[in-house]
Amino acid sequence: MTQKRLKPDEIKDLAARLNKVAGNLWWTWDEEAQEIFHELSPRGWQNLFHNAVAVLHEVSNYELSVRLQDSAFASRVRRVVDAFDRYLAAKDTWGGKHAPKFLKNPVAYFTAEFGFHETLPIAAGGLGILAGDHAKSASDLNLGFVGISLFYREGYFQQAIDHNNWQTEYYSLLNPANLPMEPVHDANGQPIKCKVHIASSEVAFTAWRVNVGRNPVYLLDTNLPENEPHYRDLTLRVYGGDTSTRIMQEILLGVGGVRLMRTLGIAPAVFHMNEGHAAFLTFELMREKIESGKSLAEAEEATRKECIFTTHTPVEAGHDRFSKDLMDFTAPKLAEQLKISREQLMGYGRVHPQDGNEPFCMTVLALKLSRAANGVSELHGRVSRHMWHSLYPDLPVEKVPIGHITNGVHLLGWMKGPVRKFWRRRFADEISRAKSSGGGESTRFWKKDPGSDWEKRLISPEFWQQIEDPSFVSDEELWALRYTLRREMIEFCRRRLLLQQQRVTQRDFIIFDHLLNPDALTIGFARRFATYKRAPLVFQRLDDIVGLCRDQSRPVQFVFAGKAHPRDDEGKRFIQKIIHLSKYSDLAGHLVFIENYDIHVARQMVSGCDVWMNNPRRPLEASGTSGMKASCHGCVNMSILDGWWREGYDGTNGFAVGEDSQPDSVEEQDRVDSDNLYHTLTDQVIPTFFDRDAQGIPRRWIKIIRRVMATLVPQFTTDRMVKEYTENYYLPKGK
Ligand SMILES: *Cc1c(COP(=O)(O)O)cnc(C)c1O
DSSP: OOOOOOOHHHHHHHHHHHHHHHTBGGGGGOHHHHHHHHHHOHHHHHHTTSOHHHHHHHSOHHHHHHHTTSHHHHHHHHHHHHHHHHHHHOOSOHHHHHOTHHHHSOEEEEOSOEEOOTTSEEOOSHHHHHHHHHHHHHHHHTOOEEEEEEOOTTOSOEEEEOTTSOEEEEOOOOOGGGSSOEEOBOTTSSBOOEEEEETTEEEEEEEEEEEETTEEEEEEEOOOTTSOHHHHGGGSSTTOSSHHHHHHHHHIIIIIHHHHHHHHTOOOSEEEEESGGGTTHHHHHHHHHHHTTOOHHHHHHHHHHHEEEEOOOOOGGGSOEEOHHHHHHHOTTHHHHHTSOHHHHHHTTOSSTTOTTOOEEHHHHHHHTOSEEEESSHHHHHHHHHHTGGGSTTSOGGGSSOEEOOOOBOHHHHSOHHHHHHHHHHHHHHHHHHHHTTTSSOOOTTTTSOSTTHHHHHTSHHHHHGGGOTTTSOHHHHHHHHHHHHHHHHHHHHHHHHHHHHHHHSSOOOOGGGSSOTTSEEEEEESOOOGGGOGGGGGGGHHHHHHHHTOSSSOEEEEEEOOOOTTOHHHHHHHHHHHHHHHHSTTBTTEEEESSOOHHHHHHHHHHOSEEEEOOOTTOOSOOOHHHHHHTTTOEEEEESOHHHHHHOOSSSSEEESOSSOOSSHHHHHHHHHHHHHHIIIIIIHHHHTOOOTTSOOHHHHHHHHHIIIIITTTSBHHHHHHHIIIIIISOTTO
């Protein structure tokens, strides 16, 4: 079929619309859009962190217009830009139906980090990724939502491993012109400018707008010539510097974020604090009310009505605490503005307001000044109620007002290309079968409405529940999909390892196909190397694990990745230990460490591994989300019953390590858990994976995969999570 050549205006129009798509993170969860950018500049796409904006800068306007003269390509581009416009214009939305008030007065979501995509590396870990996924689902649902964070121009650190296998950190400067963000302008077309009082200075800041589907996220930036260098660097790095930098970043985020909203004329109905970092926003809200004539008590009450708080960790060090001196120094005007004494101000951050020795805790402030608070899994909610019981001495512990909403992941953003294509093909098959049988035969729920919005069905629980039915998808097909994904990851690892090796040794002694075995049971572990996550735990029984890896008939292998905090030497020792084992022990070739864990590495690993291992020191993993990303790819969790897995595991959809309890002593816990890990592997995981029938298919394993998909995928999404936040928290009781 010959297609009509486009006229020059049409080409211009299409190019302009494609540029619009590049400027909206929507493309990060649309496969076809990514394919267009990839095709425009395959190397550019690969080398520039899969950055649509950078690719369009790489391709001249002239080249783009020439490429669009290929009518087949042009029609694919048109499909993408049409889909984008349809997405933005959709009328019949969940938010429009269930929470229309926020379309006018949005939910303002404050967070110190946002992890959207590898292009914009301004997240340190799970907290930021969750925030990014929250924003994406808010857009999908058409929930009125505005995000606030900081634009860290050097982002979070990049990890390189030196010749001593020691983590080193380096930073690269992000170039806003090459990122999917735009400066926010005032009415005169000038970059918007606001001020916030920090220490004895008025610190100026501007803002960038990131389009996340339908909603904006604003990133504050103090890198302005009128600021002293010290303040310009407040937005240099994610959690950069010492506690003094940290508190200043938090003043900027909380107080500055509210000021920006006011300047932009946005009147949020709810302020959601994602972790305590943002809690200074409550003081700014109180200040506004006191300035308009309210009493302190009234201001407090009114502020509390507007605020929601999510706590994310039971790890003590995860809760920011600042000394009185530091508060006095960095926020000297706060007390004055609220017309209270400095001691009174400190009281808002203390469990015992009168205790002059107690530091100022951001979590305490957030709990005191919000109308609702939650942890991020059922167990974490319970642990948090115990942790903060002293704030509510008159209540029994189970009445402490901290609930829970379990985390999730943004499904389409995490689902890898081959998996989308796999299901897309099934939709197409189903539709043509339904058509050829006159439509009467099919009992599939989408039969009435085949066609373009198959992605919507892809995130519906009904779809995933059908996967238990072998007539819907066969064992053979699922097993082939697993092989595709495992191979993609292994080849990705080999390429990365080659590059890692060349950098350190200047020679490549890695033989490409000798590292990792595409037929082996592949176990993945990737997350921050916080010590409570105990990355090297499985190697406590080293000889036994070596035996498993070197078993020719049932080979096992491990892929690790993760960053330690720059000041966490113990975490760095964990990395060193694992890399050492990967190079110099009998595990060489069966264990690899992939440098510079980020969203891209995460996507490869959660899709390609067969088993996703998690062994935190219970109950310190508040939720964990990487295991949720694994599920839609048929990667099976093997985890301690902590965080989300305690409620996700049902006895049939993966593997539990140990019981629903934990020993008191840390040493005992490590010993028991490493034994349990080993036994789970040898008693359950390995025998099931290698139990093959005459056709070579692991039927029992695939049955588990079906259970994973049917029970976990639809439950642990940010789609479900954002709906729960909206119904239970954002909408005040009684609506
Ligand atoms: C998902 C993700 C995390 C969080 O993983 P956990 O399982 O919660 O530890 C951290 N970093 C990156 C890059 C991720 O993609």
